[in-house]
Amino acid sequence: MPQATTTSKPTHTDAESKPEKVLYKPEDLQGFSYEKDLNNPGEFPFTRGVHPDMYSGQLWTMRQFSGFGTAKDTNQRYKFLLSRGQTGLSVAFDLPTIMGYDSDHARAKGEVGKCGVAICSLENMETLFSGIPLDKVSTSMTINAPASILLAFYVAAGEKQGVSSDKLRGTIQNDILKEYIAQKSWIFPPKPSMRIITDIMAFCAEHVPQWNTISISGYHIREAGSTAVQELAFTLADGFGYVETGIAAGLDVDTFAPRLSYFFNAHLDFFEEIAKYRAARRIWARHMKDKYHAKDRRSWLLRFHTQTAGCSLTAQQPENNIVRTAYQGLSAVLGGTQSLHTNSMDETLALPTEHAVTIALRTQQLIAYESGVTKTADPLGGSYYVEALTNKLEAEAEAYFKKIEELGGVVKAIEQGFFQREIAKSAYDYQKDIESKKRIVVGINEFVDDKEPDIDLLKIPASVEKNQCAQLKALRKRRDNLKVKQTLEEVRQRAKDGRNLMPAIIDAVKCYATEGEIIQTLRAEFGEYREPPIYW
Numbered sequence: 001m002p003q004a005t006t007t008s009k010p011t012h013t014d015a016e017s018k019p020e021k022v023l024y025k026p027e028d029l030q031g032f033s034y035e036k037d038l039n040n041p042g043e044f045p046f047t048r049g050v051h052p053d054m055y056s057g058q059l060w061t062m063r064q065f066s067g068f069g070t071a072k073d074t075n076q077r078y079k080f081l082l083s084r085g086q087t088g089l090s091v092a093f094d095l096p097t098i099m100g101y102d103s104d105h106a107r108a109k110g111e112v113g114k115c116g117v118a119i120c121s122l123e124n125m126e127t128l129f130s131g132i133p134l135d136k137v138s139t140s141m142t143i144n145a146p147a148s149i150l151l152a153f154y155v156a157a158g159e160k161q162g163v164s165s166d167k168l169r170g171t172i173q174n175d176i177l178k179e180y181i182a183q184k185s186w187i188f189p190p191k192p193s194m195r196i197i198t199d200i201m202a203f204c205a206e207h208v209p210q211w212n213t214i215s216i217s218g219y220h221i222r223e224a225g226s227t228a229v230q231e232l233a234f235t236l237a238d239g240f241g242y243v244e245t246g247i248a249a250g251l252d253v254d255t256f257a258p259r260l261s262y263f264f265n266a267h268l269d270f271f272e273e274i275a276k277y278r279a280a281r282r283i284w285a286r287h288m289k290d291k292y293h294a295k296d297r298r299s300w301l302l303r304f305h306t307q308t309a310g311c312s313l314t315a316q317q318p319e320n321n322i323v324r325t326a327y328q329g330l331s332a333v334l335g336g337t338q339s340l341h342t343n344s345m346d347e348t349l350a351l352p353t354e355h356a357v358t359i360a361l362r363t364q365q366l367i368a369y370e371s372g373v374t375k376t377a378d379p380l381g382g383s384y385y386v387e388a389l390t391n392k393l394e395a396e397a398e399a400y401f402k403k404i405e406e407l408g409g410v411v412k413a414i415e416q417g418f419f420q421r422e423i424a425k426s427a428y429d430y431q432k433d434i435e436s437k438k439r440i441v442v443g444i445n446e447f448v449d450d451k452e453p454d455i456d457l458l459k460i461p462a463s464v465e466k467n468q469c470a471q472l473k474a475l476r477k478r479r480d481n482l483k484v485k486q487t488l489e490e491v492r493q494r495a496k497d498g499r500n501l502m503p504a505i506i507d508a509v510k511c512y513a514t515e516g517e518i519i520q521t522l523r524a525e526f527g528e529y530r531e532p533p534i535y536w
Contacts, residue, residue, distance in 0.1 A: 225427020277335030
């Protein structure tokens with residue numbers, strides 16, 4: 001039970017974007033300007049989408065988030081998904097990799113390969129993409145605190161395949177602000193974490209120009225229990241925080257802003273989700289043009305990946321999750337997403353089986369090829385309700401931006417626990433609504449079945465950890481350890497003197513220094529973050 005404090009009183013941010021009436025009419029859009037607020041798809045402020053023809057020109061990338069066991073196990077899953085029509089890859093790493101520990105570290109015990117794939121070295125990355133030409137696919141990697149190292153693995157793996165870094169396409173999540181707010185998988189304190197991010201932005205602008213350097217994530221903020229308004233506002237506030245950090249580091253905003261992308265959640269309220277994406281594009285375009293004075297049109301475009309809401313799925317009656325995911329995926333498409341992951345029905349119980357992930361991918365293909373919604377750009381544009389809801393979400397997000405600014409900006413607001421308290425309160429209210437049946441969840445508090453679910457589950461055997469540790473031990477024995485030591489010392493020196501870390505990290509991974517070794521080198525210079533207790 002959260003503890004009540006002086007901050008628990010209602011604020012302006014407690015409002016949710018729910019319909020205020022049954023019928024919306026023209027008077028709900030008084031002062032609405034087609035050119036200023038809506039305009040054509042592909043035109044400022046891009047409310048209706050970032051491309052003039054949207055999906056009639058090109059479908060979104062179908063990118064199932066996937067990873068389990070060893071690199072070899074996941075490589076086989078990638079090839080399975082590509083053979084069934086997936087058009088992009090998305091790497092799910094295991095918890096030790098996310099936290100910067102090699103598989104044989106004491107803190108990794110029991111977690112290797114369990115919630116994603118274990119990647120400790122360039123050797124693992126080479127195996128992960130064996131037989132998959134890196135100049136033919138775009139790859140998203142959900143990694144944050146150690147993102148610089150996983151990117152370095154990918155660049156080096158590309159070189160091994162004969163693919164130069166300027167040909168690589170993809171994304172690293174690399175959104176550390178969201179970690180402090182919601183996901184909690186940080187390593188370093190905020191200041192050095194932001195320094196690493198600006199190093200990545202500067203390095204990629206010169207050497208990996210097609211790479212999206214940050215996927216600013218609202219997904220995890222929503223999964224932590226936020227409302228749609230909070231997801232919209234906190235995510236964009238983080239994005240503005242990265243823009244301001246880049247500018248403060250001396251970078252021209254137009255050199256890095258076009259490679260910033262977003263990652264949103266597709267939750268249950270169908271129209272609210274569509275309005276959220278439309279409002280996000282409009283807010284970003286207006287702020288980038290008017291506040292940050294970006295001149296490159298590409299800097300104004302908010303491009304985003306969407307994942308259906310994992311937290312909305314239920315272990316009870318898991319087949320219902322197929323239907324939930326279909327509606328959520330459709331809302332993302334009607335909202336104009338550039339990339340989509342649809343969750344598998346078994347994800348509340350285990351990592352997806354081949355059968356479950358195939359149904360999830362087919363869900364996207366049904367929307368794309370059978371529903372007809374891709375024929376017209378922004379088919380809901382002009383709906384009184386959708387436009388009024390878009391306006392409302394934008395106004396409530398702007399109120400949040402003002403509050404965050406009053407607190408001294410995103411990092412100061414994190415340090416004061418503002419985001420954390422707001423999300424915790426929303427999550428608590430949501431749960432109360434379920435328990436009181438104010439909110440109906442099929443199979444949970446209404447329409448309940450007594451029988452246990454009967455579906456196959458993917459189980460990760462203990463041999464995965466044993467084999468991964470054995471491979472790691474063999475790698476350390478056969479590599480040139482003197483070179484590893486020299487390259488790690490260069491990483492340490494750059495961490496200390498402020499030079500860009502990326503060239504040194506790439507040199508280290510090419511010598512097969514492991515993720516854990518590089519992180520430990522940085523940890524010795526930067527320290528570790530410890531979150532203070534936060535109550536509301």
